[in-house]
Amino acid sequence: MLKEISPQAIFMGCLTAFVGFASSFAVVLHGLQAVGATDAQAASGLMVLSIAMGLCAIVISLSTKLPVSIAWSTPGAALLASTGAISGGFPAAVGAFLVCAVLIIVAGLFRPLGRAVASIPSPLANAMLAGVLIGLCFAPVKAIAFNPLLGLPIVLAWIVVGAFKRLWAVPAALAAFVLVLAFGIEMPAGAMSTIGQSLLPHIELVQPLFSVAGLVSIALPLFIVTMASQNIPGIAVLKVNDYNPKPGPLFAVTGLFSLLSTPFGGHAVNLAAITAAMCAGRDAHADPDRRYWAAVVAGIVYIIFGLLAGAVTAFVALAPPILIEAVAGLALIGAFSASAMAAYQQPENREAAAVTFLVTASGVSFGGISGAFWGLIAGGMMMALQRLVQMAKD
Template sequence: MKPMIRDFSLQALFMGLLTAFVGFASSFAVVLHGLTGVGATEAQAASGVMALSIAMGVCAIVLSVATRLPVSIAWSTPGAALLASSGILPGGFNVAVGGFVVCGVLIVAAGLWKPLGRMVAAIPAALANAMLAGVLIGLCFAPVKAVAFNPLLGLPIVLAWVIVGAINRLFAVPAALLAFALVLAFGIDMPTDALARVFGTLVPHAEWIVPSFTLAGLVSIALPLFVVTMASQNIPGIAVLKVNGYEPQPGPLFATTGIFSILSAPFGGHAVNLAAITAAMCAGEDAHRDPARRYWAAIVAGAGYIAFGLLAATVTAFVSLAPKILIEAVAGLALVGAFSGSAMAAFKEPESREAAAVTFLVTASGVSFAGISGAFWGLLSGGLMLVLARFTSRKK
C-alpha cells in the first residue's frame, strides 16, 4: 500500500475528477433515454443509472489497483443509444434486463474464451460502424426537433454546445447539460410538489428487476448490445491504452467488465465496459508525466463515478420535469461526434461501401421483424451483401 500512496499526485487527482465529471455529464442523458426507451419507469431508470455508475466506479478501482494501469471504465453509451432505438419488447423492461444479463455473460465469455473474442474482432469494422451510425442517427435528429418544438427552450441548449465546443470540445456536452438545467429551472413552470419530489429522492434507492429471458430479448437486445459494446468500446479502449505505451491483457479486462455488467443488470444497468474517449484522459500525459503513476487518475475517476451514482435518483427526478424532447436533444448532441466518426469509418473502404450502406439503412429504418430490432437485421443484411459481393468477385 505504501508504494501506491507514494504514486498519488494532485495532477492525477484533478484529471480523475475531470474524467468522472465529463464521463457522467456527457452521456448521462443518453443512458437515461436508452433505459426508458426499453420500458424502464423513472424509478427503474434511476436505479439503472445508479447501478451502472457504482459498477463502473468499483470496476475501475479494482482493475487499476490490480494492474497498476490507468484502466478507465464507462457505461456503454453506444449501447444506450441502441436501446433507445430498440423500443419496448413484449414483456417490457424485464425482458430488456434479461438481455442485459446475457450480454454480460457474452462479454465474460469473450474475455475468457479466445475464439469468441476473435469472432467479435473478425466482424467487419465497416459493418459494425454502419450499424452504430444507423442506431445513432435517430437521436442525432433530436436537437433539431427540440428547436422546432420550442425555440426558446431548445435553442439555448444547442447554442451552448456550439459555442463552448468551438472553444473546448471536451466541455461542449457538459455545457449543453448545464443549459438544459437552466432552461428547466427558469423556462418551465414547475409545481411545488414536483420540486418536493426531486428533493425527496436524495436518498439512493435501488430497484430489483427480475430478468426475463426470451428469444426477442436475446436477438434484439443481448446480441446487438454485445457487438456494439465490444466493437465501439472494449476494443478501442485497449487500443487507447496501447497508444499511450501500456501493454494490457485484454481477456481479463473484458471478463471483469462483463462480471460487473451482470451484477448491475438486475438493478437496471445495461452494460459497463472499457472507456474509449475518457480513457485517453487518464492514460495521457495530463494525468502525470510518469506513465507508472497515471493509474491513480483512473482510481479517482472511479470514486467520482460512485459519488455521482449515489445522486442518480435526484438527477433523474429533476430531468423528468422537462419535456422529453429536451433531454433527447442533450443526448443527441452528445452523440454527434460518435455518429460522424462511425459514419466515416463505415463508408471509408470502397469494396465494403454498399454492404455498409445496406446495414446503415436497415438499422436506421427502425423497422423490426418478428419482434427483433433493426440493428440485428441491419448487421445480418450487410453481412449477406458482403458475402455475396466477395462470392461474385471470385467467380469473375
C-alpha cells in the first residue's frame, strides 16, 4: 500500500488541506460564536472538526482506496451565522448538532430518508443556501466602510490574486488579514504570550440541551444544507472523475464522525465538494488507483491544523470581528453566486425560489424558529400552489 504513495499525491494532499482549512476556518469560527460559543468553545469546535474530518478522510480513503475528501460544513457554519443565538444558548445549539449528525447517519443507512432529502426541489435548496450566505457576503463591503485602511487590503488581495489564480484568492485574503492584524492593529499587552499558551490543544466539553427551537432552527436546516450542498455534490464530483462509491455508507460514516465531534462544539463534517476535485483529479496522480493517497495526506495535515486551532483562534480574536467576517464573506462569494444561479435557472420555479431566498435572507424568525426553515416552507408552498394552478389550467 505504501508503494502507491507518490510526491505528486503528497503535494496535492497538503495543498488540499491548506486550501480547505485556510479558506473557510473563519466561517466556522464566526458561525460557532454566532450561536453562543465562547472563544474557547469555538476553538474547541474548530479543533475537533479539523481532527474529525482528517480521521474520517484517512479511514474512508484507506478502506475504499478512493480519493474521498472530507470537509466541515461551510454552508452549515454560514447558516449558524445567519441564525444567531437561540433559547438555551450554545448547549441548545450543540443539541441541534447532535440531532443533525444522527439524521445524516440515518440518511446514509435508511434509503427513503436519503431519497427524501435528494427530492427537495433544487431551486428551493439553492435559494435557501443563497439566502443564508448573502449576509456574510456583505461583510467585505462593511469592513471597508468600517476602516478602509484595514478592510481594503483584504479585499484587494482577494481580487488581484483571484484574477490570476482563483484557488489562491481566499488564502491571499487570509494572508492580507494576518498582515493587517500584525501591522495595522495595536496588540494588547501579553497578546503573544496568550497565543503561545494557546498552542497546547484544549477541548471544551459542552452538555447538549435539546429544544424545539434548536431542532427546527438549526438541526433540520443544517441537515438539509449539509446534504444538499456538500454530501450530494461530493458524490457527483467523484462520479465525474470515474469513481462510483455507494453514497449511503459514506454519508453514514461522515455522520458518525460528526456525532463524535458534537460534544466538543463541532457542528458537522461531510463529503467535500471543491477540494474533492483536487484529490480526485489528474493533478493528484496520473493513475486513478493511486489518487486516494492525496486524500489520506490531506487528512493527516487537517489533524495537524486542528491541533493548532487554539492558537489560530487566539490570534484571530485580536482583530475587530468585521475583519474576520470579511475573510469569511470572501470565501463564500463563489458558493453564493453558484447557488443563486442554480436557484433561478428554471423559469417556472423562479418565483418560488425568490420567496425562499427573500424569507431566508430577511433573517426574521417566527416563534423562535429561524428564517432558513420558514424560507423553505414558504417557497415550497408557493411552488405547490403554482403547480396546482397549472394542473387546473391543463
